[in-house]
Amino acid sequence: MRDIQDRGLLYITENTSSFEYKAYGRALGIEPLGIREFNTEHLKLDPNLIFDVDLRSNTTMHKLKTMLNRRGTGCRIFLVDTSARTGMAGARILDADHVLPPRSGADVIHAALREFHGMVVKPEITRSVDTGIAALDGGFRSLLRDEIFDTAGMENASSQIIDAIDSAGVDDWMATVRGYHVGTFQHCMLVTATASSFARQLGMRRSDVIKVTAAALVHDIGKSAIPIEILDKNGPLTPAETQTMRHHPAIGHDYLARKSRIAADALRSVRSHHEFLDGSGYPDGLSGTEIDDITRIITISDIYAALVERRAYKPPKSPDEAYAVLEGLAAKGKLELALVRAFGKVSIHKKAA
Template sequence: MQEPCVLLVSDRRERADRLASAIGLIRPCQVIEPGRRLPAGPPLAFLVDLADGLPDSTWGETLTRRTRTEAVPCLYVARGGEGPDGIRRFGAPTVIPAGSRSAGIVSILLKLLDEAGAAGATCARLSARVATATSLVTGLFDAAAAGRSPSAAEAEEGTEIVLAAVSEAGIQAWLDRLRQHHIGIYQHSLSVAGFAAAFAGELGLGRRDRRRLAQAALLHDIGKAHTPAAILDKPGPLTPDEMLVMRAHPTIGADLLAQDGAYDAAIIDVVRHHHERLDGSGYPDGLKGDAIGDLVRLVAICDVHSALTERRAYRAALSGPDARRIMDGMAGQLDADLLRAYAPVVLRAEGSIATTQGHVLAGS
């Protein structure tokens, strides 16, 4: 079996050979030219130096997918013409300018490799997954802000990353890593998706249902791409007019997802109705009781929990016990049976338990 190495992807063979020789003094390095078969196993790191840009081909798609999903460092040599979308195809790479000298590139590469090794394999994978998922969610919101339906393929990829991360590292580690980044609405989307992934595991859902629940959670607030930041980040109460703008986001989001028929109707239902409440007090349609589907009920619980335990412009984050008390008081609005089933997720998110059976929310 071939030893893992730094994978140097380059269309300038002479420069690549010099750079590979410098890297090879410290770590194994392999040069791959565009179109050539990529090694099957994960490398130590990717170093992408493509003077002519990424080929528009299956090979190019394979390369970018692997840099996004293999949870190893990626260095990307920027040529100056790429916008954020071009760089984001590679996940969340460390970007270095085209004129960088070999010694500087090697130094950055070794620093990233050392950091990954010191953090431990699980922690390194988690960090890479958070970075890549954040990049993907940013792209989804950028598309929505431009009036386009977010990429179903990128939503699927982001969902798989969240499911894998929560399965391996647990919901508390996922949240802890997310909270190290100040990414606003993107953090909330990834937090709710993490809670949904943990909830799906607690309920024993099958693979298809887990994926659908986590994806619905990831996309639930996509309509907020059209909500002004001044409203989202306002430190005080919203005016009636501002509240009307805020309450438009479920309808906007559902309409965006319905544009090209790429999303399941159940996902769109969650995006439109995640603020509906069983007693009819929610919005935008004032649905009650049985008119609110199971998937909506699940995501609504995750959304409320995430919102309560996040720091907001108008208040500090609430503790787990305080959030549990508030959620328990919403039993007439949220599904009481599902709230009881959700209790272990609340406890795990606080680090109170690793595994549990038979716990209920405070006061239930």
């Protein structure tokens, strides 16, 4: 898995504003990158590339020929209408490893990547990751449309994820997510796996582990309403952008409170996962006992996952480095020390424990 996860995956499209590209990107768990914005910086990590662009355009062909003249070791996938000769020829000129029909399912794309890199991935992992991503995608869309949230679907996805992690191990599960997904979906899925194994580690009963897992899946659902330019900004946010970003817990909570059947304590964690025990968090500045156990579990998992995430330009922290940051926050009184210590025993942090 390491090969894909270290190099990253880019989805290059005609433009980033079209709903179609965004929707497809979301199904893959990748934010689209416009062909005009695509530049040599993006090739630094030698990423796997998925092109969803018009290869009949001379400008596009010229740009791609120049940029892709040197062959890296990443996979090149072109989404081309196979009946369009010009497109097929263009893909061949650009040394395509796979030419697939537009809107090919995530499973097809992932299989192509695995085949290219000669990897075998455990099917129970990919199935549960795909189910989780589909549930997330559905949830993000439902929030935007203010539709009823599919609570049963989210619980079903949580249940599958718990079983897959049980049988295949949390490390491989997380590696699969990091290999194929970027951005908010990658983050949500990593928080989910982390919180789920943490809950298991704490000896919670199955129904509570499902509750924690589902809470983790939806904890950032409010980000659905945050502009993509802010969510995916490469660099620090301005104070105004930070203010906007900080609305996401309340947006997610308000939506789920009205439109879902999610348990009250799981719901609270959606609102309060950015609170700290010393009262320095947001949105309500809660402190100490005002922050319940599920929320504390989600907060620790959220911070840990954000640190080990792979981003286009930022190398991820190792599990040990990420764990050290948690210990630092506990020392400052922001996180519960005993809980952070217990977290150190989760399998992904064996070395730190």
